[in-house]
Amino acid sequence: MESDRPRFIKKEDENNNSSDSSGGGTGATAAAATVGAATLFSMNEQEDEDVRNASDKSIPAQDNQFMLLTKKLIEVRNILMSIDHNEALRLPSIVVIGSQSSGKSSVLEAIVGHEFLPKGSNMVTRRPIELTLIHTPKSKEEYGEFPQLGLGKIHDFSHIQQTLRDLNLAVSESECVSNKSIELRIYSPNVPDLTLIDLPGYIQVTNKNQPETLKDKIVELCEQYIREPNIILAVCAADVDLANSEALKASRKVDPLGLRTIGVITKMDLVEPEIGSAILRNTDYPLHLGYIGVVCKPPTNRNNQKNITSALMRHEEQFFRSNYVYSQRGIQVGTGTLRRKLMEVLEESMAKSLFSIVGAVQLELEEARYQFKVQYNDRRITAESYVAETIDSIKHNFKDFAHSFGKPQVRHEVRTMLEQRVLDLCAELYWTDSKIVDLTKASADDLYWQYKLDMSSAALTKSGIGRTSTQLVVDVLMANMEKLASMEPLNNHPDTSSKVLNFSNEILRNKFHTTADQVENCVKPYKYEVECSEQEWADGVKRSIILLEKELESCDKALRHIRNTIGKKKLRAAIKYVLDAEKEEAKRVQARIKDIGEANSEASTHTIPLAALISSVNDVTEEGDVEHTRLHFNPKVLERAREAIFLRDRSMILKYRLAALKSRQCKSPESKQYCPEAFLNMVAEKLTYTAVMFIQVELLNEFFFQFPREVDNRLVYDLDRKQILTFAKENPHIRKHLELQERKRKLEEVMEKLNYLVRRQRDIEGRKGPANL
Numbered sequence: 001m002e003s004d005r006p007r008f009i010k011k012e013d014e015n016n017n018s019s020d021s022s023g024g025g026t027g028a029t030a031a032a033a034t035v036g037a038a039t040l041f042s043m044n045e046q047e048d049e050d051v052r053n054a055s056d057k058s059i060p061a062q063d064n065q066f067m068l069l070t071k072k073l074i075e076v077r078n079i080l081m082s083i084d085h086n087e088a089l090r091l092p093s094i095v096v097i098g099s100q101s102s103g104k105s106s107v108l109e110a111i112v113g114h115e116f117l118p119k120g121s122n123m124v125t126r127r128p129i130e131l132t133l134i135h136t137p138k139s140k141e142e143y144g145e146f147p148q149l150g151l152g153k154i155h156d157f158s159h160i161q162q163t164l165r166d167l168n169l170a171v172s173e174s175e176c177v178s179n180k181s182i183e184l185r186i187y188s189p190n191v192p193d194l195t196l197i198d199l200p201g202y203i204q205v206t207n208k209n210q211p212e213t214l215k216d217k218i219v220e221l222c223e224q225y226i227r228e229p230n231i232i233l234a235v236c237a238a239d240v241d242l243a244n245s246e247a248l249k250a251s252r253k254v255d256p257l258g259l260r261t262i263g264v265i266t267k268m269d270l271v272e273p274e275i276g277s278a279i280l281r282n283t284d285y286p287l288h289l290g291y292i293g294v295v296c297k298p299p300t301n302r303n304n305q306k307n308i309t310s311a312l313m314r315h316e317e318q319f320f321r322s323n324y325v326y327s328q329r330g331i332q333v334g335t336g337t338l339r340r341k342l343m344e345v346l347e348e349s350m351a352k353s354l355f356s357i358v359g360a361v362q363l364e365l366e367e368a369r370y371q372f373k374v375q376y377n378d379r380r381i382t383a384e385s386y387v388a389e390t391i392d393s394i395k396h397n398f399k400d401f402a403h404s405f406g407k408p409q410v411r412h413e414v415r416t417m418l419e420q421r422v423l424d425l426c427a428e429l430y431w432t433d434s435k436i437v438d439l440t441k442a443s444a445d446d447l448y449w450q451y452k453l454d455m456s457s458a459a460l461t462k463s464g465i466g467r468t469s470t471q472l473v474v475d476v477l478m479a480n481m482e483k484l485a486s487m488e489p490l491n492n493h494p495d496t497s498s499k500v501l502n503f504s505n506e507i508l509r510n511k512f513h514t515t516a517d518q519v520e521n522c523v524k525p526y527k528y529e530v531e532c533s534e535q536e537w538a539d540g541v542k543r544s545i546i547l548l549e550k551e552l553e554s555c556d557k558a559l560r561h562i563r564n565t566i567g568k569k570k571l572r573a574a575i576k577y578v579l580d581a582e583k584e585e586a587k588r589v590q591a592r593i594k595d596i597g598e599a600n601s602e603a604s605t606h607t608i609p610l611a612a613l614i615s616s617v618n619d620v621t622e623e624g625d626v627e628h629t630r631l632h633f634n635p636k637v638l639e640r641a642r643e644a645i646f647l648r649d650r651s652m653i654l655k656y657r658l659a660a661l662k663s664r665q666c667k668s669p670e671s672k673q674y675c676p677e678a679f680l681n682m683v684a685e686k687l688t689y690t691a692v693m694f695i696q697v698e699l700l701n702e703f704f705f706q707f708p709r710e711v712d713n714r715l716v717y718d719l720d721r722k723q724i725l726t727f728a729k730e731n732p733h734i735r736k737h738l739e740l741q742e743r744k745r746k747l748e749e750v751m752e753k754l755n756y757l758v759r760r761q762r763d764i765e766g767r768k769g770p771a772n773l
């Protein structure tokens with residue numbers, strides 16, 4: 001194997017060893033990794049596959065020795081990123097900074113082996129991209145994931161590129177940069193475990209569409225990220241004077257000795273070897289971690305789906321091999337060297353951060369445990385159990401309602417509606433009839449009253465009882481469902497609440513027509529004849545007396561209210577005024593009709609149309625009214641006075657009718673035409689009985705049966721885990737509970753991983769100790 005490796009790689013190994021000593025690398029273990037990693041990056045298409053297979057074995061074998069810390073801490077970092085955390089919980093990342101077009105994207109893509117970053121002149125990197133590379137030695141799959149978006153695995157890197165472009169361009173051109181980062185994870189057997197942050201490139205001048213402040217905004221954003229413990233990857237193009245490098249200027253401010261800055265010189269192919277090698281000698285602007293020269297121009301004849309590393313590295317290798325100066329001691333070149341360097345530096349940095357992160361996580365965990373105890377008494381819940389409880393509670397509330405809304409309640413609703421109809425019919429056909437006082441004295445075969453009774457009975461039976469009574473019950477049911485939907489637990493779930501209302505409505509709508517038709521068919525005989533037993537009649541009389549007494553009571557109450565608001569004296573005067581005005585009015589109308597009649601007969605050739613006649617009469621009336629009103633009373637008082645007159649009259653007639661209903665005349669059904677109120681009441685009772693019977697069977701029972709089944713079918717049946725969680729989190733109390741519980745669980749998981757790493761690190765140091773002695 002050793003002899004098969006190209007000369008260039010051998011030289012790199014040497015270079016690497018030398019840089020290890022100067023850069024403070026991890027010695028023998030780093031050298032072991034160097035062999036694995038360097039081999040990995042020196043390949044043609046066939047070798048690519050071979051080496052990948054080899055790496056499958058070699059990299060896990062190194063896990064116990066090298067890079068395990070980075071790998072495990074990257075896992076920790078990913079968990080911490082998924083919970084709200086403070087600065088103290090930050091683990092080191094490699095932050096890539098550099099001027100626009102310095103070659104940042106090309107370097108990152110060379111490390112990943114795929115083109116996946118958005119390109120273009122239109123400043124396409126507007127948000128930090130937090131890139132986590134996860135080495136997966138046991139798998140051949142290469143894919144990306146955007147954990148914030150939940151899009152799942154994306155195997156097509158051009159799709160990743162497009163998604164990144166869309167996310168970046170979502171930041172408007174006027175805003176230009178945003179500090180809201182995009183998280184991207186790439187899983188591949190060909191990438192090392194690294195965390196990298198790509199930032200917008202520094203700019204020299206803003207164009208006309210960009211805000212004046214853009215330059216400062218980018219500087220500020222980069223400053224946020226290049227703080228400790230992060231490692232700075234300062235990217236500079238070889239063909240631009242280092243003195244002008246914005247990246248080096250920025251890094252020097254926060255890391256003057258270059259202890260955590262790696263200089264990456266791109267585009268080495270664009271400068272003469274002497275110039276290039278001079279930059280890499282690290283003398284003019286020295287960095288403790290030194291400079292690495294790379295050529296990352298992506299090959300033109302690549303296939304998008306294939307890993308570009310091998311082609312890129314072959315090209316790069318040829319270039320550096322062709323110039324002997326790049327083989328000199330102390331000069332670091334090549335993407336492979338860069339990858340190794342990043343792995344080593346990150347591992348070291350992770351090791352340095354380990355103990356501080358343990359302390360920070362411990363504090364955070366203690367706080368989460370304390371809060372969980374205090375707020376929830378350590379009670380654990382799951383989204384699933386919450387959904388189950390909620391559904392039970394909806395069904396339970398519904399059952400309570402179903403128990404409280406049975407036949408008696410439906411009967412009450414329908415009867416109240418029909419009794420109101422009876423009252424309206426009596427008022428319309430009897431109580432406003434001036435002959436009503438003669439009713440008790442009329443002969444039994446008086447056609448006038450017989451006809452009235454038939455008419456009112458027909459009006460009651462033919463008024464679409466099926467539809468109205470069914471609709472009435474549907475309305476009452478829906479009103480109750482709305483109440484149910486607005487109370488606990490549905491008040492926390494607006495979508496589910498409207499779903500419940502929708503399917504309740506749907507069940508009732510589906511049953512509406514059959515119920516209404518059944519009721520209508522069954523009340524049909526009453527449209528022609530209503531038979532009545534002595535008992536039914538007696539009940540009808542009793543109920544009508546109660547009904548009229550209630551009506552009388554509400555009339556008296558309304559009258560009392562008017563009297564109290566206006567004052568007894570004033571009301572009496574206003575009533576007198578209204579009655580006098582009405583009398584006057586009647587007289588004036590009579591006189592005017594007479595005048596017009598006379599004028600009409602005189603001018604027989606000229607006919608006045610009836611409409612004109614009425615309008616001229618009205619004109620007189622209105623003028624007169626207005627005049628009087630203005631003189632004496634406020635129109636509102638007059639209005640109340642008219643109401644009081646109506647109530648007084650109605651009250652009188654009700655008393656009169658009550659006396660009739662209580663008299664001997666109304667004792668038997670034979671004298672029904674003398675007691676229309678009792679007769680209509682008896683008919684209403686028969687209609688109620690029939691309607692309720694069918695409404696209960698066809699509508700109510702069906703609704704009570706179907707509703708709980710629909711709750712299962714429509715609310716729970718095909719909920720996936722994500723929907724269950726979303727549902728549970730709609731309830732703010734449950735969301736808080738679940739979030740704290742999740743936070744505690746994740747911190748415990750992190751703590752467990754960290755404890756293992758601490759033990760391991762102590763072991764390593766313990767083993768090193770005696771040897772060092």
Ligand SMILES: Nc1nc2c(ncn2[C@@H]2O[C@H](COP(=O)(O)OP(=O)(O)OP(=O)(O)O)[C@@H](O)[C@H]2O)c(=O)[nH]1
Nearest residue numbers: 100101102103104105106201266267268295296297
């Ligand atoms: N010749 C040569 N060209 C390179 C090299 N690396 C990058 N380029 C080219 O330089 C240009 C800019 O490279 P990018 O990688 O997009 O630079 P960037 O810093 O990410 O640019 P912005 O995202 O716009 O800030 C592209 O046309 C690359 O093809 C290299 O090593 N040699």
